[in-house]
Amino acid sequence: xxxxxxxxxxxxxxxxxxxxxxxxxxxxxxxxxxxxxxxxxxxxxxxxxxxxxxxxxxxxxxxxxxxxxxxxxxxxxxxxxxxxxxxxxxxxxxxxxxxxxxxxx
Amino acid sequence: xxxxxxxxxxxxxxxxxxxxxxxxxxxxxxxxxxxxxxxxxxxxxxxxxxxxxxxxxxxxxxxxxxxxxxxxxxxxxxxxxxxxxxxxxxxxxxxxxxxxxxxxxxxxxxxxxxxxxxxxxxxxxxxxxxxxxxxxxxxxxxxxxxxxxxxxxxxxxxxxxxxxxxxxxxxxxxxxxxxxxxxxxxxxxxxxxxxxxxxxxxxxxxxxxxxxxxxxxxxxxxxxxxxxxxxxxxxxxxxxxxxxxxxxxxxxxxxxxxxxxxxxxxxxxxxxxxxxxxxxxxxxxxxxxxxxxxxxxxxxxx
Numbered sequence: 041x042x043x044x045x046x047x048x049x050x051x052x053x054x055x056x057x058x059x060x061x062x063x064x065x066x067x068x069x070x071x072x073x074x075x076x077x078x079x080x081x082x083x084x085x086x087x088x089x090x091x092x093x094x095x096x097x098x099x100x101x102x103x104x105x106x107x108x109x110x111x112x113x114x115x116x117x118x119x120x121x122x123x124x125x126x127x128x129x130x131x132x133x134x135x136x137x138x139x140x141x142x143x144x145x
Numbered sequence: 146x147x148x149x150x151x152x153x154x155x156x157x158x159x160x161x162x163x164x165x166x167x168x169x170x171x172x173x174x175x176x177x178x179x180x181x182x183x184x185x186x187x188x189x190x191x192x193x194x195x196x197x198x199x200x201x202x203x204x205x206x207x208x209x210x211x212x213x214x215x216x217x218x219x220x221x222x223x224x225x226x227x228x229x230x231x232x233x234x235x236x237x238x239x240x241x242x243x244x245x246x247x248x249x250x251x252x253x254x255x256x257x258x259x260x261x262x263x264x265x266x267x268x269x270x271x272x273x274x275x276x277x278x279x280x281x282x283x284x285x286x287x288x289x290x291x292x293x294x295x296x297x298x299x300x301x302x303x304x305x306x307x308x309x310x311x312x313x314x315x316x317x318x319x320x321x322x323x324x325x326x327x328x329x330x331x332x333x334x335x336x337x338x339x340x341x342x343x344x345x346x347x348x349x350x351x352x353x354x355x356x357x358x359x360x361x362x363x364x365x366x367x368x369x370x371x372x373x374x375x376x377x378x379x380x381x382x383x384x385x386x387x388x389x390x391x392x393x394x395x396x397x398x399x400x401x402x403x404x405x406x407x408x409x410x411x412x413x414x415x416x417x418x419x420x421x422x423x424x425x426x427x428x429x430x431x432x433x434x435x436x437x438x439x440x441x442x443x444x445x446x447x
Binding site for chain 1: 169219223226227230233234239295296299302442443444445
């Protein structure tokens with residue numbers, strides 16, 4: 041909470057996430073600048089709720105959001121992915137060995 | 146997992162293949178500059194667009210209309226704030242946008258430089274100007290700059306209410322007295338020229354840099370044809386006369402019309418419209434008069 045936050049106050053960018061219907065995932069809806077949380081709530085209600093178009097809103101200071109955008113896979117860990125499992129070729133051979141292979145397969 | 150473009154050519158290939166760009170991504174300077182100019186003008190237009198209608202809030206014929214018009218003005222001001230936020234994230238502060246707007250450095254759409262002479266104009270603006278605008282804005286749902294495309298969903302949704310409101314105003318007047326019907330016809334006659342200029346000169350998409358960067362996703366003439374296709378039949382069915390003797394739809398569906406006055410368009414958007422000075426002056430004055438509110442709010446929050 042130190043000086044960094046105080047210096048920023050007065051002009052905070054808030055990101056708004058909107059849930060359109062109960063049970064749905066929240067989706068990013070937009071952002072606005074507000075002097076603090078009280079204004080942020082009022083603005084959020086006006087911008088994203090005045091026509092009853094939202095079930096609920098999440099209003100978050102942008103600086104509090106940690107964004108992660110690079111996913112480097114240096115070790116090529118394909119066992120986490122579908123392409124790590126090539127069943128088709130093995131299944132073909134297994135069927136042949138079991139004598140259940142069809143002519144098309 | 147896709148590799149992000151690192152050079153101008155890679156970037157161009159990326160957007161032309163339908164790729165999207167986020168605010169933190171690397172982008173060529175020209176792309177950023179064109180985005181800022183384009184989006185800022187859109188924001189300016191939303192903000193200036195409330196002034197022609199604001200003039201009629203106090204003169205609206207019923208309480209319901211007064212409330213609906215006020216709500217429309219609130220919507221448009223909200224759009225301006227959303228759009229200026231996108232510009233801010235691209236590097237140009239909102240304060241600078243507003244300063245450039247009132248000094249006449251930046252532009253806003255041609256239709257907001259004209260007077261609102263009667264309640265008929267209010268109906269025609271909300272119906273047809275918003276209809277023309279929603280065609281451009283729907284195309285922006287496909288803009289390569291994703292943060293801009295995303296806010297367009299909310300904007301288009303709200304604009305659809307404005308068209309309803311405008312059409313309702315026009316229909317009500319067309320069901321009224323001869324004087325009321327005449328007011329609508331006069332307004333349509335006044336607004337037809339600016340409406341036909343609204344989507345810009347018929348520059349081909351290949352020559353339009355905003356299309357090349359996929360900021361826009363359709364050519365100007367496509368937008369105008371879509372407007373004519375959607376709305377001329379609706380105008381005609383009310384017995385209104387479109388003031389263009391050459392207007393007709395060919396067998397192949399293409400609309401023919403008299404050449405819009407491109408000199409007028411250029412003259413108006415460069416700050417020489419009939420209401421440009423007055424409306425910018427109003428913006429300037431209110432900006433000064435409300436400065437204390439911003440000071441108090443920001444001081445209290447600090």
